[in-house]
Structures are given as structure tokens and as C-alpha cells.
Amino acid sequence: MFRPTMAHTNDRELSSSHSATHCGYVALIGAPNAGKSTLLNRLVGETLSIVTPKAQTTWRRITGIRTTDRHQSIFLDTPGVLTPRDLLHRSFLQSAREAAAEADLLLLVTDPTLPLSHHERDRLVEVAEEGRAPRIGVVNKVDIARRDAVETEQAWLESAVDGEVHLVSAATGDGIDSLSQAIETALPAGPFLYPSDEIATEPVRFFVAEMVRQVIFEEFREEIPYSTFCEVEEFREGGKRTYVNVVIYVERRSQKGILVGDGGRAIRNLGTLARKRIETFLEEPVYLDLWVKVLPGWRRKSKELRRLGFPIPRDAEVRPGS
Template sequence: MTDATEALAAGIPDDVPGGVTGSPGEPVTRCGYVTIAGRPNAGKSTLLNALVGEKLSIVSPRAQTTWERVTGIRTAGGVQMIFLDTPGLLDARDLHQKSMRAAAHEALKEADVVLFVVDASREREEVISEPVVEALAETRAPVVVALNKIDTVDAGFVQRHAQWFQARLGAVPIPVSATRGEGLDALVRALEEALPEGPFLYPEEDLALQSVRFFVAELVRETVFEQFEDEIPYAVATRVEEFREDQDPLYISVVVHVERESQKGIVVGKGGHAIRRLGMASRRKIETFLGRPVYLDLWVKPLKGWRRKRHHLQRLGYRVPDEEP
């Protein structure tokens, strides 16, 4: 079991422990919030996981996988970086997307440094799309640009486009591949230099802040992204209903909410085939994450139009902006 799962299995509290203050004569430390922002699918969550060294944020080939802020902490060489992974910046249409956008903008306000992730395999113009320009204009924090997925472009790409990026974004992009772990040392150095001096805010061994229940629900949602097509991944919200640690195997029940009655049939499948497949793959991930055997119960329940309804979103744990911007 890794440090993260030990800490998680022990139950990380949702509240924030007090700051650890340094005394005179101790070496100077650096610490701060690094908000990871960018277009949907740029590889933000993959990068968070690579930088923290633990799978904390769910990843999928589809856009709009991350729906709320996910925090991961990296403490090394006298520097503590508190990463805030955020939903991709997009034109928000329904209330759920507005909640995603609000989560990203809120995290940008808290940033000591913004880590702006650009997908090198996409058209450059996407980088300067309206939601991105708007979000970056709001932040006063220094911006470090990671040009991700360089494994998908030819070797001369970075050189050819570096000037363009610098002119548009005010920073020279650091080429990285989050999936291959390439360029991460240079990226970490740039982030370290941009962070303010200060005492660590969290114990050095902490990697995550969210509750075990959050990660379990997210792993089921990630599996939905993998196993279902079309609108289903965007119609499914997951919530842990029961978590009985005193049982062996650990008993967890998760409610899989769909938006419409007709989607229930798809998620359950013929003779319960689809839900069994979802349960099996989700359970394996949860067992790896927690390091112990798990009995997973999945319940599919329609929550009519939850993406559009404030009280449903709030009940599901999503922060909904007070005023719709």
C-alpha cells in the first residue's frame, strides 16, 4: 500500500490541518497553490497524477471528465505544491457546466501559480479560445505553460511554435508528456521558482485532501466513461451511499444516478449484463486504490434532469454558483 492509500484508508479528514510554521534558522521552504487549468482533454488530470505520483484524478479520452476541483499535494526538496486540478475551460451551457466553470474559476482565484496546460496535438487557435482568454485574464498569478502530449507531434514542433506561444501567453511553454513522464523535471523547476517562500501548509506525507468516498465515487464514474457511449458518461453522477469499514470485505454501495428513466435501461443492460461489467471493473480499481478487498453494490436511480437542477446538483455535492454569470 502506498502512502496515499494508507492515509486515505485511515480516513483523511475533510477539514484542513493547521499550518506548520518554521522556526528561525530553519532552511527556507516554498509552498503554494498551483492551479492546473486549460481546455477540456488537454491532459490536466493526467499531469496532476504524474506530478503527485498517485492516481488521484480520473482520466478519460473524452472531454469534460473532471467535474470539480481535485487536490493533490507534492512535497519534495523543501517545496510543497498544492495542485488544484480543474474542469476544462469551456462555454458553459447547462447548470452543471456552469458549476464546472465556477469550480475552475474559483481555483484560479486561489492560485499562487497557474499551470496552464496546452494540448500540442490540437490546433493552436484552441489555446486562445474565449473561455481560456477570459479565465487567464482574471488571474494575477504567474503563469507556467506546459505544452503537453509532445509525444504526438514531431520533434521540431516546439521550436517552431515557442515564439507564438510566448507572444500569446506571455511565457515560454515547457514541453512535456504527462503519459510518458517526460519533461516533468523542467516543469517542476519552473513551478518551484514561481512559488512564494513560506512554511508548508500540510504534513509532508499528505498527498490528497478529498475523502475516500469522493475517490470511490469518481472511480465508478471513470469506469462509466470507459464502458458507455454517447450521452451516458455525461448523464451519470455517482455517490457513495454506504461505506462499512467494519466488514470484510469492505462493503461499499454506490448510487449511479442517471438523468432519464430510459438511461437506466442502458446502464443496467440486458439481464443486468452492463451493470455487472461496470461493477466488476469499478471494484478492481477501488481495491487497488484502497489496498483491500471490497464488496461493491451499485444501484441505478434516475434523478430527473439533475444537470439542470440546482437542488439536485447541490445534493450530489457540486458547488453551484449563486448567480449565473
């Protein structure tokens, strides 16, 4: 992971942007596990969005910016489009919808090793249709997919996007240069919206919490990764070590027991793995303090989700007891 700069948008730099520049929002839309986050990281050239082998890793929109001489692509990674089963899932869909609606260009990303059902494809197109942006199809994972599966996916995407389809491997980088060029060509004319050296918009705290969540995805099984959310409660630099307090929310007491483990063994292991990652990211020694708190049924409660920063669809307003 890279360390984001704390710099804010610099008006002088922006106003000096050449009139022949192109700039726009590029939303990455696809089913869970299609490789959207891997692709965003590849396109930007830095690890900004966490990637795990498990589906439903990305939970909210993440921005990554790539600026070349005259082009600025502002990529929006989004949660995978799925059939929602609870309010958090509906928030995932809301994030994808909002990104699609705001985007100047959509990348519809698919995984030929996991073909979608008709219903899932329809849902994807429905989200893509939130906006009127032109679309580019991306068949990902060509390094491991069978050729006939790639061709089937390509044929479907050609009709779904009514435009170009690129075959890529976000993992190896195959096809990425040509995709980047196609994206630049499709960007609308306009001034840069971010300074040219800025690649992320989320604060340091966000990346730190995501690193802890990534380790939970890697180390725990079944429902634990999906019942857990991480938030940085305190971040204090200046001492011998940077002090970071991360609260891990779970839905039930039994899940807290699993995260803590026998004699605290599981949480110590989690803490060590996460601390090393955070230290590499911050490039300084860290004291990582992990707290597990039970927030009963938080995935289903609009009040809790809102407080944790998740967008909630308008038709799911706070109801008594929610």
C-alpha cells in the same frame, strides 16, 4: 490509485516548518482533454485524478500535493474550460475560475494535437485572468504531436503567459523534472500548508465514486458518461468485506435501462470492473452495491447540483422549478 491518509493537518508539524520554505497553490487550467489530470498525476507521482480518452472527464477541482525538501506545491486540477451548454458546464467553468483566482501560480496546459479556435483561446485566457498569479505555459503531448504543431502552440502560449513555456509529455514524463523545478522556483515564500506526507485532500469516498465514474466513461458511449454521476451512499468497513454502496444518478429512465443492460448484464460488468479497481485502491476485499437512480434533468438543476457538491455560479441562483 493511492490510499489517502485519514490524518488531519498537524499544527505542530506545520509550525515547525522552516522559514525558508516555499509553498503555494498551482492551478492547472486548459481545454478539455489537454491532459491536465494526467499532468497532475505525473507531478504528484500518484493517480489522484481520473483520466479517460474522453473530453470532460474531470468535473470538479481535485487537489494533489507534492512536497520536497523546502517546497510544497499544492496542485489544483480543474475541469476543462469550455463553452457552457448547461448548468453543469457552468459549474465546470466556475471550478476553473475559482482555482485560477485562488492560485499563486497558473499552469496553462495545451494540447498541440487539438489546436483551439481563437474563441477557445480567448476563453482560456479569460479564465486565467481571474487571478493575478504568474503563469507558466505547458505544451503537453509532445510524444505524439507534430513538431510544427508544437511550435505553433508554443508561440501562442509565450504571448498568453508572458513567461516560460515548457514542452512536456505528461504520459511519458518527458520535460516534467524541468517543469517541476520551474514551479518550485515560482512558489511564494511561506510555511507548508499540509504535512509533508500528505498528497491528497479528498476523502476515500470521493476516490471510490470517481473510480465507478471512470469505468462508466470507459464502458459506455455517447451521452451516458455525461448523464451519469456517482455518489457513495454508504461505506462500511469492518466485516469480511468492506461494504460500499454507490448510487449512480442518471437523467432519464432510458439511460437507466442502458446502464443496467439486458438481464442486468451491463451493470454486473460495471460492478466487477469497478470493484477490482476499488479493491486495489483500498487493499481489501469489497462488496460493491450499485444502485441506479433517475434524477430527472439533474445536470440543469441548481438544487441537485449543489447537493451533489458542485459549485454554482452566483448568477445561477435557485429559481422556482430549477
